Amino acid sequence: MRKEVVVLEKHCDWLLTLPNVVGVGIGKKVREGEIIGELAVVVLVTHKVARCHLTPESMIPAELDGVETDVIVVGEPKLLGNMGKT
Numbered sequence: 001m002r003k004e005v006v007v008l009e010k011h012c013d014w015l016l017t018l019p020n021v022v023g024v025g026i027g028k029k030v031r032e033g034e035i036i037g038e039l040a041v042v043v044l045v046t047h048k049v050a051r052c053h054l055t056p057e058s059m060i061p062a063e064l065d066g067v068e069t070d071v072i073v074v075g076e077p078k079l080l081g082n083m084g085k086t
Helices: 003-015
Strands: 021-031 034-045 067-073
Touching: 003 021, 003 034, 003 067, 021 067
Parallel strands: 034 067
Antiparallel strands: 021 034
């Protein structure tokens, strides 16, 4: 099993308890709008919050067990019921 998967499984429940976190996964890291080849633990948030407004316990670390994290703003998830049904 890939290291990224192991790390995600280990930290998934904790990450989902953090403020504004609405999802987690694994994906290629994006830096300054460019996709780079490294896989990362991707943390989906409703909006980014300045570090000065977060407690140390609520911050998403830059890496987890040697695997980089990538925080991506996705906004509020919405359930789109009856998609494709007539």
